[in-house]
Amino acid sequence: MRRNWSLYPYILWMVLFTIVPILLVLYYSLLADGGGFSLTLSHYARVFEPLYLAVIWRSILLALVSTVICLLLGYPVAMILAASPAKQQFSLIVLFVVPMWMNFLARTYAWMSLLETNGIINTVLGFFGIEPLSMLYTSGAVVLGMVYNYLPFMVFPIFTVLRKLDPSLLEAAEDLGANPLKTFMKVIFPLSLPGVLSGITMVFMPAVTTFVISQLLGGGQFTLIGNLIQQQYLRTYDWGFGSSLSIILMVIILLSMGLISRSNAYEEGGIL
Amino acid sequence: MSAGLAGIMLLAAAGCGSGGKETLNVYNWGDYIDPQVLKDFEKEYNIKVVYEQFDTNEDMYVKVANASGQYDVAIPSDYMIRKMINEDMLLPVDMGKITNYGEIEDRFKGLAYDAEDRYSVPYMWGTVGILYNKTMVDDVVDSWDILWNPKYAKKIFMINSLRDSIGITLKRLGYSLNTKDLQEIEAAKAALIEQKPLVLSYVGDEMKDKMIGGEAALAVFWSGDAAYCMGYNEDLDYVIPKEGSNIWFDAMVIPKTAQNVEAAHLFINYMCRPDVGLKNAEYIGYSSPIGKVREQLPAEITEDVAFYPGVEDLKNSEVFEDLSDTLVIYDRIWTEVLAE
Numbered sequence: 001m002r003r004n005w006s007l008y009p010y011i012l013w014m015v016l017f018t019i020v021p022i023l024l025v026l027y028y029s030l031l032a033d034g035g036g037f038s039l040t041l042s043h044y045a046r047v048f049e050p051l052y053l054a055v056i057w058r059s060i061l062l063a064l065v066s067t068v069i070c071l072l073l074g075y076p077v078a079m080i081l082a083a084s085p086a087k088q089q090f091s092l093i094v095l096f097v098v099p100m101w102m103n104f105l106a107r108t109y110a111w112m113s114l115l116e117t118n119g120i121i122n123t124v125l126g127f128f129g130i131e132p133l134s135m136l137y138t139s140g141a142v143v144l145g146m147v148y149n150y151l152p153f154m155v156f157p158i159f160t161v162l163r164k165l166d167p168s169l170l171e172a173a174e175d176l177g178a179n180p181l182k183t184f185m186k187v188i189f190p191l192s193l194p195g196v197l198s199g200i201t202m203v204f205m206p207a208v209t210t211f212v213i214s215q216l217l218g219g220g221q222f223t224l225i226g227n228l229i230q231q232q233y234l235r236t237y238d239w240g241f242g243s244s245l246s247i248i249l250m251v252i253i254l255l256s257m258g259l260i261s262r263s264n265a266y267e268e269g270g271i272l
Numbered sequence: 273m274s275a276g277l278a279g280i281m282l283l284a285a286a287g288c289g290s291g292g293k294e295t296l297n298v299y300n301w302g303d304y305i306d307p308q309v310l311k312d313f314e315k316e317y318n319i320k321v322v323y324e325q326f327d328t329n330e331d332m333y334v335k336v337a338n339a340s341g342q343y344d345v346a347i348p349s350d351y352m353i354r355k356m357i358n359e360d361m362l363l364p365v366d367m368g369k370i371t372n373y374g375e376i377e378d379r380f381k382g383l384a385y386d387a388e389d390r391y392s393v394p395y396m397w398g399t400v401g402i403l404y405n406k407t408m409v410d411d412v413v414d415s416w417d418i419l420w421n422p423k424y425a426k427k428i429f430m431i432n433s434l435r436d437s438i439g440i441t442l443k444r445l446g447y448s449l450n451t452k453d454l455q456e457i458e459a460a461k462a463a464l465i466e467q468k469p470l471v472l473s474y475v476g477d478e479m480k481d482k483m484i485g486g487e488a489a490l491a492v493f494w495s496g497d498a499a500y501c502m503g504y505n506e507d508l509d510y511v512i513p514k515e516g517s518n519i520w521f522d523a524m525v526i527p528k529t530a531q532n533v534e535a536a537h538l539f540i541n542y543m544c545r546p547d548v549g550l551k552n553a554e555y556i557g558y559s560s561p562i563g564k565v566r567e568q569l570p571a572e573i574t575e576d577v578a579f580y581p582g583v584e585d586l587k588n589s590e591v592f593e594d595l596s597d598t599l600v601i602y603d604r605i606w607t608e609v610l611a612e
Contacts, residue, residue, distance in 0.1 A: 055611045
């Protein structure tokens with residue numbers, strides 16, 4: 001009984017700040033324009049026009065590319081972290097975490113002054129007689145911004161799983177004649193999958209919904225679904241279309257999470 | 273829990289502050305007033321000014337629409353004022369109480385967004401034009417066409433603001449920037465898509481630093497921001513293209529939900545006083561609609577047609593009107609251009 005009581009604040013919190021807002025968004029997405037309370041699916045029909053599908057596709061693609069790069073970069077980092085001695089481990093983690101204490105916007109602005117035509121990188125290249133490269137306002141800059149900002153979200157879940165890995169399993173693999181590559185493929189990687197999957201979730205979700213990174217580093221040329229939603233709410237007051245875009249985005253995320261957890265059916269959870 | 277609640281209620285009670293000074297809530301653009309003016313007003317009328325700032329008309333609209341009773345005076349732009357009038361969000365200004373209203377030049381009265389001068393009193397005005405870097409551009413800059421010149425590929429900044437970007441494109445094509453004609457709007461869209469490969473970026477406020485730093489050769493700019501940049505980089509110059517442009521106004525209005533209407537009138541009247549207007553114009557660098565302010569500013573500013581253009585210089589230019597239902601089409605086109 002006591003346990004039930006202690007749950008109520010959380011239930012209240014969830015209802016007030018999760019369920020009610022989602023229902024409101026759903027309501028606005030179905031509300032017909034021009035006042036009254038008549039419902040319509042026209043906002044959803046608009047989402048499926050080729051123009052907006054292209055934007056959704058671009059968002060998913062850029063988020064996927066960033067997620068893959070984060071995984072390729074993050075996995076070795078997590079392994080190095082997990083393998084390093086405790087004292088060193090601590091300093092390495094601090095080095096990773098400290099930049100995250102700085103405001104996300106400030107860090108993204110910093111990339112702008114690094115990448116711009118008269119920016120720091122091009123100035124340094126200029127010393128070696130290299131012509132300025134145009135780096136800012138490209139899709140590459142957007143991916144860079146996502147990878148830079150979300151990499152820690154990939155590293156830490158993998159690191160946590162790897163650290164808890166029983167060393168005797170690795171010894172056993174070695175004793176049974178597996179070479180390091182085989183040990184990794186057959187033992188380490190499969191066991192670290194829960195961490196990998198939650199890393200993928202934690203990188204993909206913010207990457208697919210971002211509007212700040214694409215605005216600042218993409219220069220507004222790479223409209224993502226996040227930019228589209230922001231514009232509907234703040235510029236054109238089309239809350240109906242903005243809400244239906246938000247709902248579709250939530251569905252996309254739910255579906256991809258569903259796919260991931262299904263592929264992870266044999267695991268005992270560990271996913272976020 | 274209950275202690276916390278009591279604390280919150282105490283705070284709320286303190287915030288209400290029964291007795292003490294009268295307060296006036298003012299809502300204005302960021303960095304858009306001489307702070308001394310607020311202090312002087314407080315002293316002169318013994319009214320405490322609570323001053324809040326916004327970044328875009330759209331942000332202001334959402335807050336005024338949802339936070340009833342928060343603001344006694346707001347200073348939005350023309351098309352937004354029209355929208356607020358249409359939606360019955362504003363109180364008429366009692367012009368009998370604005371004794372300094374005569375100081376406003378006649379050419380700034382009776383403008384389309386408030387044709388009968390019932391709801392708004394102009395605060396500042398300006399234009400949209402091209403800010404360019406003289407060291408990077410060797411053609412004469414007098415037409416919007418230069419923003420479509422492949423010679424300056426990837427050296428052009430456009431504003432990420434649909435009314436401005438579509439507006440100047442319509443002007444370049446010889447149409448009105450308030451057009452509701454679908455063919456004209458489609459033509460503007462085609463032109464913007466054609467221009468896209470030449471554009472370095474569609475940007476907002478950060479454009480100022482980028483132009484000062486010489487990141488691009490040409491940019492679509494608001495006149496006051498252009499003046500700010502020219503103060504930091506002597507290579508920059510500003511022109512209003514010959515095809516005409518947008519003249520915009522920021523004007524003082526009283527939201528219907530205002531709590532202190534009396535003080536709002538005092539404030540608006542105070543802001544129209546020539547000595548106060550001069551302080552503001554000198555501080556923020558935008559153009560004042562008050563005749564005596566213009567006379568007192570240094571000649572080098574007021575004789576520059578880029579910043580104090582005469583009636584003749586503006587004959588092709590227009591004020592934004594609220595597009596009502598057509599705004600959705602403009603938005604769709606802007607989305608299509610950016611998503612292309």
